[in-house]
Amino acid sequence: MPSLQIRHINKTDIGLLCRLWNQNVEFDPVTEGILHEKMFGDPDFEQDLTLIAESGGRVAGFMQGLVRTTAKQERVGWIKLFFTEKKFRRQGIARTLYREIESQIKSKVSRIQMLDSNPNYLTPGIDPLYTEAIAFVEREGFEKFKDTANMVADLSQNLDTSENEQDLLSQDIHIRRAKSSDRKEVAEFLQNHWAAWVEEVDLAFENTPISLHLGYDNGKLAAFSAYDINNVGCGWFGPMGTDPVFRGKGVGAILLKRCLADIKRQGQTHAVIPWVGPIPFYLHHVGARVRRIFWRYRKEV
Numbered sequence: 001m002p003s004l005q006i007r008h009i010n011k012t013d014i015g016l017l018c019r020l021w022n023q024n025v026e027f028d029p030v031t032e033g034i035l036h037e038k039m040f041g042d043p044d045f046e047q048d049l050t051l052i053a054e055s056g057g058r059v060a061g062f063m064q065g066l067v068r069t070t071a072k073q074e075r076v077g078w079i080k081l082f083f084t085e086k087k088f089r090r091q092g093i094a095r096t097l098y099r100e101i102e103s104q105i106k107s108k109v110s111r112i113q114m115l116d117s118n119p120n121y122l123t124p125g126i127d128p129l130y131t132e133a134i135a136f137v138e139r140e141g142f143e144k145f146k147d148t149a150n151m152v153a154d155l156s157q158n159l160d161t162s163e164n165e166q167d168l169l170s171q172d173i174h175i176r177r178a179k180s181s182d183r184k185e186v187a188e189f190l191q192n193h194w195a196a197w198v199e200e201v202d203l204a205f206e207n208t209p210i211s212l213h214l215g216y217d218n219g220k221l222a223a224f225s226a227y228d229i230n231n232v233g234c235g236w237f238g239p240m241g242t243d244p245v246f247r248g249k250g251v252g253a254i255l256l257k258r259c260l261a262d263i264k265r266q267g268q269t270h271a272v273i274p275w276v277g278p279i280p281f282y283l284h285h286v287g288a289r290v291r292r293i294f295w296r297y298r299k300e301v
Ligand SMILES: CC(C)(COP(=O)(O)OP(=O)(O)OC[C@H]1O[C@@H](n2cnc3c(N)ncnc32)[C@H](O)[C@@H]1OP(=O)(O)O)[C@@H](O)C(=O)NCCC(=O)NCCS
Pocket: 024, 025, 028, 061, 081, 082, 083, 084, 085, 088, 089, 090, 091, 092, 093, 094, 095, 096, 126, 127, 130, 132, 133, 134, 135, 136, 137, 139
């Protein structure tokens, strides 16, 4: 094999990388737009950690690493996207790319995780159908610590919530789409209940229409649901949350259906409910089914 050259990614690589990604990562096809969102659109994107391996002038492999400060103020490293071109597999390319990234970030982070790089991620872990990837990460010393699932909801169902919303008005419960002027109140509400989601949900205000619905109990913000925050334009729902003291009134189901109705209006036939969460809730209210399983891996460094 000709010697391996490692270089940083450039914006001009996106077209070729997208084509190679779709040839090599069979269960998770992407568009150039999604690849752009995952790399240059990530607030923690680092060119020095987004590496291309070339052999004889041809792209042979790719790996994106990054470092984030989590809501708990921990510095954590992630390997976010990676593949090796089929012809170049089992020649140590993924290992070389990984070790280069690990050596650069090791002194800055307490651990490294695989793919579940919330809030900007493609998949919330490794689908074990990528058997070589499981072999690779376990060989590099990663340990599986959890699993999670993505569900899918069929949008051909009736998603109209107007009657249920009307019924709740007698209890002074109001549900509506967020407005720009709600931004600060939403951030404060999330900070109190789900600090990890503050930045993620704030992105909904950048979309037209704002991809966030809110539930108010006697004028007080008590619940929310969002979509099109990650993997924008792919029918991705979430996150959502209802203040524990306000649960059991049917507000979560309405908020969920409002988002799914918006996704349906975009022309999608199905919505993805990623990284669940309360499987019975989504099954019961919108007949969502588990479609993908992901294993989550981490390595203390
Ligand atoms: C996973 C993947 C990136 C591995 O790339 P690679 O360059 O072939 O991996 P390496 O040659 O560096 O392998 C390093 C180690 O991983 C393990 N490994 C990798 N492929 C393996 C295979 N086919 N069988 C068994 N072990 C394997 C081995 O322990 C290997 O070390 P060894 O050859 O000394 O035994 C590649 O198979 C791939 O692109 N798969 C599809 C895309 C994918 O799964 N992406 C991640 C999820 S989105």
